Amino acid sequence: MKEWEKNIRVIAPYVPGEQPKDKNIIKLNTNENPYPPAPGVITAVREFDTDMLRLYPDTEASLLTEKLAEFYGLEQENFFVGVGSDDVLSVAFQTFFNSDMPIYFPDITYSFYKVWADMYRIPYECKKLDDDYNIVKEDYYKENGGVIFPNPNAPTAVLMPLDGVEDIIRHNQDVIVIVDEAYIDFGGESAVSLLEKYENLLVVQTFSKARSMAGMRIGYAMGSKRLISAMNDVKFSINSYTMNLPSIIIGASAVSDRQYFEDTLAKIVNTRENAKSRFKELGFTFTDSKANFIFVSHKKYRAKDIFEYLKSKNIFVRYFGTERVDNYLRITIGTDEQMDKLFEALEEYID
C-alpha cells in the first residue's frame, strides 16, 4: 500500500439490483413501474427549452415544490426535494441523527439505512421483526437517537396501519421520526395526515415507483418548516444545485396529472392481487403485500434456485440471500403480460 492510499476511506457500499442492458429481459428486480410516466411528460420534453440549460437551475426547485404542495395541500416550505429518495434520506440522516443514543430501525428493511449509519458514524440498533415480518411497535418506545422505518416495509411488503405509525411517533416526541413511504401509494395510508400534529415527523416519498420516473431521480421529504429548513442548511453544505432543470420541469409536469397517477396505481394493484392468487396456486407463501412487489417463499424449492432458473429464462427478480430472508424472493409487479410470462415459467419449474 502506498502512503497516499492510507488516506482513502474504506467502506462497504450498498449494492443496488442489477440493471442489465439487454432490452429483451423481463425486469422484475428493482420495483420499477411497468407503465410509462404521465402523458404530459412527453409534452414537457418536446417543449423543453435547451437554451435554458446554460443557466444554473433554481436551487429551491420552486416549480416542483409548488406542484407538490398543490397535490398534497401543504405549503412549499414543507417540501425538501432531492436526487431520488436516497439523496433525501441521506441528507435526513446527516441532519437529524446526531445524538449519542442509537437510532432504531428494523432488522429486515431497506439495506441502505445501515450503510448511511456507517458512512456518517451514527450509532444504531436493529429491532427484530416478528415471525410474520411485522414491525413490533413497542420495541421503538425506549429512549433512542431517532427512528426510521419504511411503510410498507421493504423487502417484506408489509404495511403498518396508520394508528400503529402514530403510536410510534407518539412515543418518540423527543427525537425525529422518519417514515419512508416509497411504496405507500400502492395501498397504504400515508402519515402525511399526521404532519399537522407532529413537528418532529418527516415523511419521505419518491417519483421512482408510483410516478414511473426512476430514471429522473426525484425524491422528496414532507415535514414541518423547522425540519425542512434544517435539511436545506445541510444540503447547502454539500451541493447547492442538486435538481437539474429537466427534473424540475418534467417532475412538475408529472405530478400535475392526478388521474393518470391513480389509474396506473389501480392497474398495478389489480395485477398484484391476481398475482397473489397465482402464487398461492403454485404453493408459494407470501406476506400480504401492499406494495408494488410481492415477497414470496416456497417450501419445496429454494429461493436461490428459483432465482437462477428465472434468470436463465431472462426473467430478473431480486434475491438477497441474507439472514432470515434467504429463502425469499422479492418480485416486482409488472404488466399483466409480464406476469403471465413469469407464471408460465414458474409453472414449468414447479411440479
Add this chain to the structure above:
Amino acid sequence: MKEWEKNIRVIAPYVPGEQPKDKNIIKLNTNENPYPPAPGVITAVREFDTDMLRLYPDTEASLLTEKLAEFYGLEQENFFVGVGSDDVLSVAFQTFFNSDMPIYFPDITYSFYKVWADMYRIPYECKKLDDDYNIVKEDYYKENGGVIFPNPNAPTAVLMPLDGVEDIIRHNQDVIVIVDEAYIDFGGESAVSLLEKYENLLVVQTFSKARSMAGMRIGYAMGSKRLISAMNDVKFSINSYTMNLPSIIIGASAVSDRQYFEDTLAKIVNTRENAKSRFKELGFTFTDSKANFIFVSHKKYRAKDIFEYLKSKNIFVRYFGTERVDNYLRITIGTDEQMDKLFEALEEYID
C-alpha cells in the same frame, strides 16, 4: 428549544450567487456561459424516449463516461461523474481527506472547500495568496493531509502554469492532490496530461462553464483507476443513482461536439480580452484572467457601491465582501452585447 431540536445538525451553509427569476436582467454573477449548449443537445432532447424514464438509470453512466473517455483519450475507468462538480468534490473530500493532518488550500479560493471541511470534520489550513493573488507553491510543500486548489483560482481568475502545478504534486506524493479545473478551458493548460505520471492526482472539471450546461448538473473527476474506484465506493454509500437519464444522454451528446466547444471558448476569450482593455480605460485594476470572469477593483469607487449601482441597472455581478477581496467584483464574461451594456452603465457611473 424542543428536545428533538437538539439532534439537528447546526452548520453554516455555502451561499450561492443570486438566481433572479426576472429574465430581463443581465446576469454576470455566477460564471455561466452566455451561449447555448451544443446544437446536438436539441436533437438529443427531441429524440428523448420518455418511456425509458420508468427505469432506473445506469449507475455507472457508461454512455457519458464513454464519450468523456473519447474526448480526453483516457479510459472509462478513469472517470467519476456526479451532479455538478460540487457533488464530485464533496465525494472526493469524503473519500480522500481522512488524515489527521490538515489539508491545505488557498485562503482566497472557492468558498465551498471550507464548508465541506467543516461538514466532514476535516482539519484544514489556508495558505495565503501573495499580494498579487498568486498561489505560493512552496507553502504546499510541508507534510499535510491532502491538497486542493482551483486552477485558474476563483474568484481571482489567476492561472498557475502547469509546471507550478506539477511542482506541488511532486512535493505531495504521499497524499491526494486535487486540481479543480472548472475554468481551465478558457486559457489554461490542464493537469490531465500529468495523470499518467501521478496516481495520486485527481483533476475535476464541469459541464457548467465551458460546456454551457450549468442547468444539467454534470461534473466529473479524472484520475487513476484506484482513485476513481474509491470514489465509487463512497458514492455507493450515499446514493447509487445520482445521474439521471437526461444528464447521461444529453451530456453524452454535448461532449461529442468538439468544434462547437472550441468555437464557443474562442468567442468568450475574445470578449474577455476586449473587456480587459475597456476595464483598463475606465481605471479598473484586475488580475490577468484566464477564466470566464474578471476580478476587478477600482481605486476611486468602492466595489460594493458599483455592485449596488449595477444591480439598480438590472446588471448582476458578484460581490463577496470578505477579507482581502472586499473591494473586488467578480464579473462574468457575457456576450459582446451584454458587455456593451455593462460598459455603458459603468461609463455613466465613472467620471
